Amino acid sequence: MVCGGGGREEAAAKAAAMDIFGDLRRMNKRQLYYQVLNFAMIVSSALMIWKGLIVITGSESPIVVVLSGSMEPAFHRGDLLFLTNFRDDPIRAGEIVVFKVEGRDIPIVHRVIKVHEKENGNIKFLTKGDNNEVDDRGLYKEGQNWLEKKDVVGRARGFLPYVGMVTIIMNDYPKFKYALLAVMGAYVLLKRES
Secondary structure, X not given: OOOOOHHHHHHHHHHHHHHHHHHHHHOOHHHHHHHHHHHHHHHHHHHHHHHHXXXXXXXXXXXXXXXXXXXXXXXXXXXXXXXXXXXXXXXXOOOEEEEOOOOOOOOEEEEEEEEEEOOOOOEEEEEEOOOOOOOHHHOOOOOOOOEEHHHEEEEEEEEEOOOOHHHHHHHXXXXXXXXXXXXXXXXXXXXOXX
């Protein structure tokens, strides 16, 4: 069994944590208040940008990450998709949609393979992952054979390959996510303006 430097690493981590708290103690109330306001502005700006994207794209979730390999080779796990969802645009076969199914929390990204359009304008459609052998009827809620426009979260309009891997890693390793958020929060709070 080989042991090496575990105590030194632990001591270094404790020293870094103490240094952060020391920086906080050295700030006067005005500086601390200013840093907290900076942090609040960053968070509120991110929320405003997200809400603005929702309004512009018409999609409740304008950016999503592909979580599985069911759409390969079109999209790979970790690809970041940009969505729109304008209600007036008809859904057509071949289009890639992101949809929610009752009873499932996570939206699914698959291709429309069949569309049934009635004279009254009602549209029903069937989806399938490019890398899957069968259509998605097994994924829909029990007794549901077709999706409707109300099930669609958005339609893929563009993507960035593998950029979403950070999200997947944060979901797979929650401790990493909390550590990253803590470091980012500490940086914003402790960063001093020159």
